[in-house]
Amino acid sequence: MDPEKSEVEQQSLPCDGAGEQEVWVRAEEGDDDEDTTIRPVEAEVLKAIEEHRKRDAALMTPEDVDKAFAAQGMQFEYDPATQKKTRMYSEQIDIRYQYDSSGRLQTVAMVKDNGVVLKKPRVTTYQYLPSGSTKRAARTAAIERKTAETEISLSLNLDGTGQAKIATGIGFFDHMLTLLAKHSLIDLSIDARGDLHVDPHHTVEDVGICLGKTLAQALGDKAGIRRYGSATLPMDEVLVTSAVDLSGRAFCVWEADVPPEILGSFNAPLAEEFWRAVCGSGAFNLHVVRHHGKNSHHIIEAIFKATARALRQAVEPDPRVTGVPSTKGIL
Ligand SMILES: [Mn+2]
DSSP states (O other): OOHHHHHHHHSOOOOTTOOTTOEEEEEEEEOOOTTSOOOHHHHHHHHHHHHHHHHTTTEEOHHHHHHHHHTTTOEEEEOTTTOOEEEEEOSSEEEEEEEOTTSOEEEEEEEEETTEEOSOOEEEEEEEEOTTTTTSOOOEEEEEEEOSSEEEEEEEETTSOOOEEEEOSOHHHHHHHHHHHHHHTOEEEEEEEEOTTTOTHHHHHHHHHHHHHHHHHHHTTOTTBOOEEEEEEEETTEEEEEEEEOOSSOEEEEEOOOOOOEETTEETTHHHHHHHHHHHHHTOEEEEEEEEOOOHHHHHHHHHHHHHHHHHHHHSBOTTOOSOSSTTSOO
């Protein structure tokens, strides 16, 4: 008996984790017996799988695998407990589903001739990916906006790591935008040249407009996201709450009196102007509440961090969500 075969057959074939919405991507391929002739039926199956991979940007669901095999007249074997397919077979090929120790789907393909295994099993491993996180297009957006007052180029990636490349000419504002990226894990690149000889108002507001627009654009149809996010965040003596609903409707509630102090060149009340602009052009609900604390720098910084945290939650893919998280069916 082929020692490789007995090793494979000793492995269990659990079916949990093969939910309908799961997406798997091929992670690695091993145990190819390259020097053995690939038989026509196996070549057909592999070809079908390759076509699926190419068509769907290297992503396959277990259903895709099923389709590829069913097209070749394969028979199915079900696990009686879960009624999920665990095996597809014909006279010439035997393909089993199994899961490795880290929960990754594997197919184990064996080529047979009259029930005799001709070559060692071909094991293909697929990596589980949360539904919606990679199958959708990249969640990035960019904008170039030029007016008589400001010239802004901004790009972002919702699925980033918090990288920031910020230059607005307003020191305190750069500080806030950098920590917004950091705590939202949204990669943010902003180059803004505004009429700072007037004051920072136009620049701050227009960066807000650009940020809101690109957020909405990168979110697309909002399928598979959490939609809501909130954070209550302390910064020394200050405590603030920020809550967002990516509802498609702009509504900003600002219950955070910030003392009208000038921080570098940044007028503290501009924080409200900024978030109203983001919320307005991003079409989402934003509620900002200052519970206590008086230092302007602390209040504004806590607001940016709390809102970053809230946005991070809200834009995040939720693997349990299918489609748009609204009973209306649209956001
Ligand atoms: Mn600070």
